[in-house]
Amino acid sequence: MDWGILEREPELARLASAAREAADGAGSVVLVLGEAGIGKSSLVKALPDHLPHDMRVLVGECDDLATRRPLGPFRDLIGSVGRELADAVTEGGDRHRVHEALLEELRGAVLVVEDVHWADEASLDALRFLVRRMERLPALLVLTYRDDELSREHPLRQLLGQVSRAPRVHRLPLARLSLNAVRTLSAGRVDPAQVYAVTNGNPFFVAEILAAGGTGEVPPTVVDAVLARLRGLPGATVDALEQLAVVPSAVERPLVEALLMERAAVPTEPDGHGSPAAGEPGPLTDGVSVLAAAEQRGLLTVTPERVAFRHELIRRAVADSLPAARRIGLNRAVLAALVARPGSDAARVVHHAAHSGDQDAIARYGPDAAKDASVAGAHREAAAHLRLVLRGRHRYAPAELADLLERYAVESYTIADSAAAVAAQREAVALRRSLGDTLALGADLRWLSRIHWWAGNADEAQEAAREAVAVLEHAGDDRLLALAVSNTAQLRMLSERYAEAVEHGERAIALARKAGDPAILAHALNNVGTARWRSGDPGGRDQLEESLDVALAAGEVEHACRSYANIIWTLLDNLQYDEADTFLPPAMELADRAEHLGFLNYLHVELAMRRLAAADWGEAEKHAEYGMHDFVPARCPALTVLARVRIRCGRPGAGELLAEAWEIAVETKELQRTGPVAVARAEAAWLRGDAKAVIEAAGPVHAQASRLPGAPYRSDLGYWLTKAGHPVPPDDSDHPYALQARGQWRRAAELWNAAGCPYEHAAALAESPDPADKLAALAAFDALGAEPAAKLLRAELRRLGVRRIPRGPLAATRENPAGLTERQLQVMRLLAEGLTNAEIAARLVVSVRTIDNHVRAVLDKLGAPSRRQASARAAELGLLPGGAPT
Numbered sequence: 001m002d003w004g005i006l007e008r009e010p011e012l013a014r015l016a017s018a019a020r021e022a023a024d025g026a027g028s029v030v031l032v033l034g035e036a037g038i039g040k041s042s043l044v045k046a047l048p049d050h051l052p053h054d055m056r057v058l059v060g061e062c063d064d065l066a067t068r069r070p071l072g073p074f075r076d077l078i079g080s081v082g083r084e085l086a087d088a089v090t091e092g093g094d095r096h097r098v099h100e101a102l103l104e105e106l107r108g109a110v111l112v113v114e115d116v117h118w119a120d121e122a123s124l125d126a127l128r129f130l131v132r133r134m135e136r137l138p139a140l141l142v143l144t145y146r147d148d149e150l151s152r153e154h155p156l157r158q159l160l161g162q163v164s165r166a167p168r169v170h171r172l173p174l175a176r177l178s179l180n181a182v183r184t185l186s187a188g189r190v191d192p193a194q195v196y197a198v199t200n201g202n203p204f205f206v207a208e209i210l211a212a213g214g215t216g217e218v219p220p221t222v223v224d225a226v227l228a229r230l231r232g233l234p235g236a237t238v239d240a241l242e243q244l245a246v247v248p249s250a251v252e253r254p255l256v257e258a259l260l261m262e263r264a265a266v267p268t269e270p271d272g273h274g275s276p277a278a279g280e281p282g283p284l285t286d287g288v289s290v291l292a293a294a295e296q297r298g299l300l301t302v303t304p305e306r307v308a309f310r311h312e313l314i315r316r317a318v319a320d321s322l323p324a325a326r327r328i329g330l331n332r333a334v335l336a337a338l339v340a341r342p343g344s345d346a347a348r349v350v351h352h353a354a355h356s357g358d359q360d361a362i363a364r365y366g367p368d369a370a371k372d373a374s375v376a377g378a379h380r381e382a383a384a385h386l387r388l389v390l391r392g393r394h395r396y397a398p399a400e401l402a403d404l405l406e407r408y409a410v411e412s413y414t415i416a417d418s419a420a421a422v423a424a425q426r427e428a429v430a431l432r433r434s435l436g437d438t439l440a441l442g443a444d445l446r447w448l449s450r451i452h453w454w455a456g457n458a459d460e461a462q463e464a465a466r467e468a469v470a471v472l473e474h475a476g477d478d479r480l481l482a483l484a485v486s487n488t489a490q491l492r493m494l495s496e497r498y499a500e501a502v503e504h505g506e507r508a509i510a511l512a513r514k515a516g517d518p519a520i521l522a523h524a525l526n527n528v529g530t531a532r533w534r535s536g537d538p539g540g541r542d543q544l545e546e547s548l549d550v551a552l553a554a555g556e557v558e559h560a561c562r563s564y565a566n567i568i569w570t571l572l573d574n575l576q577y578d579e580a581d582t583f584l585p586p587a588m589e590l591a592d593r594a595e596h597l598g599f600l601n602y603l604h605v606e607l608a609m610r611r612l613a614a615a616d617w618g619e620a621e622k623h624a625e626y627g628m629h630d631f632v633p634a635r636c637p638a639l640t641v642l643a644r645v646r647i648r649c650g651r652p653g654a655g656e657l658l659a660e661a662w663e664i665a666v667e668t669k670e671l672q673r674t675g676p677v678a679v680a681r682a683e684a685a686w687l688r689g690d691a692k693a694v695i696e697a698a699g700p701v702h703a704q705a706s707r708l709p710g711a712p713y714r715s716d717l718g719y720w721l722t723k724a725g726h727p728v729p730p731d732d733s734d735h736p737y738a739l740q741a742r743g744q745w746r747r748a749a750e751l752w753n754a755a756g757c758p759y760e761h762a763a764a765l766a767e768s769p770d771p772a773d774k775l776a777a778l779a780a781f782d783a784l785g786a787e788p789a790a791k792l793l794r795a796e797l798r799r800l801g802v803r804r805i806p807r808g809p810l811a812a813t814r815e816n817p818a819g820l821t822e823r824q825l826q827v828m829r830l831l832a833e834g835l836t837n838a839e840i841a842a843r844l845v846v847s848v849r850t851i852d853n854h855v856r857a858v859l860d861k862l863g864a865p866s867r868r869q870a871s872a873r874a875a876e877l878g879l880l881p882g883g884a885p886t
Helices: 009-023 040-045 083-091 095-105 121-131 156-164 179-186 192-199 203-212 222-230 235-245 253-264 284-289 292-296 312-320 324-340 346-356 359-375 379-395 398-414 418-435 438-454 458-472 478-494 498-515 518-534 539-554 557-573 577-594 597-613 617-627 632-649 654-668 671-687 691-706 714-723 736-741 745-755 758-765 771-784 787-799 811-815 822-832 837-844 848-862 867-876
Strands: 028-033 056-061 109-114 140-145 169-173 300-302 306-309
Touching (some): 009 040, 009 140, 009 169, 028 156, 040 109, 040 140, 083 095, 095 121, 109 121, 121 140, 121 379, 156 617, 179 192, 179 203, 192 203, 203 222, 222 312, 235 324, 253 306, 306 312, 324 346, 346 379, 359 379, 359 398, 379 418, 398 418, 438 458, 458 478, 478 498, 478 518, 498 518, 518 539, 539 557, 597 617, 597 632, 617 632, 617 822, 632 654, 632 671, 654 671, 671 691, 671 714, 691 714, 714 736, 736 745, 758 787, 771 787, 771 822, 822 837, 822 848, 837 848
Parallel strands (some): 109 140
Antiparallel strands (some): 300 306
């Protein structure tokens, strides 16, 4: 009986089917998930026998190192792949080269990445790159992971979120074995009920306990089960197993030989460790031959290239059974062997140095390990190495320590660990002061300013920026001074001090041109252009677009992404959604291609804002989730979008989201953060009938916005204050909200419709005195699933004496038994009204192709072959508004 695939036939069939589809050009991603020991590896190991004969299988494993190896699973492929990928992975510094080589190597292959919950950041980047392209590849990507070990903040979460949005995804959660399966495996040798009770059906536990002898001496834990299998092995074999168990990865043959050679010269007895023999160690093969007995017991897998424990749980069981003193000694032996081998991976050296307590080795190899990780794009790993190095900071001279602290601060900033970044950079600045290095101090102060802003600390960012300019003013380095001055301009722009931003920015532009630095020139043009445009000067847009052109021409991806982000944000604020739609795809493609994930996430949040305006609730939430991390500039608007969707759909939890968003926004002291949150809080208060809370939410921020030239959010907030009966200064702008505040609801409705904002269009229409307009608005709210607004409007219609008011969707609609998304519900309701796909697309302000896809999905989920039958089925499920009067 093949234990590995018992009760796994359906999953194996789906894997094989996905592989065959991939061979025909329809690539996909397969997620194999479950607890440790559930049989993930056994399932994928059974796959090759079910593949097309010409399809290769490539397997890489992620290791449980304290700090992961950069590109660890792809390093495992060396020897099985072409020279280009092998060289790219080995050198590691050019992520684009690695990704392109992977893309080429993967054609016609199945790539299995085992234990991806242990993947390093560079590997996760590479997998993100592949996931976005799998549907266009004749290939299959299989990822195995332990879903029960993923915290909310686990780095794998983002990759899994991206996978869930891929066009072709197969999820294979593996269940535990049934009692019948355990009975089959027991084959009458042991009491299956007892085995099942002890193991709860975990296949690995079952297998280990049966191999250990079953009833009579059934071990209470898997550690006991594994140790039971070690009984009777030669002492030298047990020693060798213990030595290999402290290496959290497959062990390559040269390292095996280095670790076991001396043991190969030691004669052993079955029940003892033997004694040293005279003479030199035996031939190279003797080092591996001592493992033969363990291989025969099924504890190890031995190949000409490497040795690995048959299961990670076996390795852990052996390692965990060791006394701490012996474990330290065994790690010291691995450390010595790695240091003696030229070209050893610095990350592995540091891992074993840490586990053996060798602080000298950490100090020597840690900085290089961090550098390798950073170059490979594994910034989490780089930060972890530097964190470990800095525990021994007394080993470094002050200048070297300042460099290490700065590196750690930048890596922490990159991974959005704001607290660590601020603390490290402050310490670096303090050291620079004591050293009297003016240029280094000025550069570090500029970094400190940026890191403070990233952390949401506006006052500290401004103070560090001021001092950076003061220190560099007469230091004789135009480039560093230009960057410091441009940083000041950026902070002035972000805090709506537009005139000052332009003044500092123009000086930075002149300095950047003098220094011949296009990166700083693009940065400074961005600040000046954004400040001018947002203060009402349309000429600022040209300058902002110039900054984009300069950055793109110079290959400065980060600065180009920032230019894109500021252009898009301003277009969204100005309700120029069609134009924003032209900038979003190239911006996201650039950030995606360059793996600038911070900007990519920020652009996703901007896309969420765009989809919110289109009342595409599901897409808005999906893209907002990209911003739900510690990066304040993205998290605040992401929280706001998520809250507004809940507010407009009547779902719980908006208050908590807005409370956090407001706390962040107030700390930043930026209107671009406080404005949208205040608008959302005012809208929520109005929908729950609390006019006083509307005034409290909108009043102070409206006063701030009214003092600024061309400031956005003034019209939005003024509108809500007007609705709540609070007088505001006249707003003679042509913003739709300003028109509504002046009672010009029809013109406002036309502008909202032209801008592609169906919710706002319905809300403006609802302000008409004509009941027919209000009923049209009600139908639109119902189609959008905007329950709170619809409820208020129904109450108003009843007060007006309107007799035939369509009922809203039934409770079953909210429970959604058909599994339709919010957007699919909208499409279904409009489809039931008899609208064509083109008419639905016009109503929801999306493309006809998008509606075609939604209609197909609706028909599929409802199991209906036609639109008419889909409408009937939706009515049965309560997914349509009723027609009876209320």
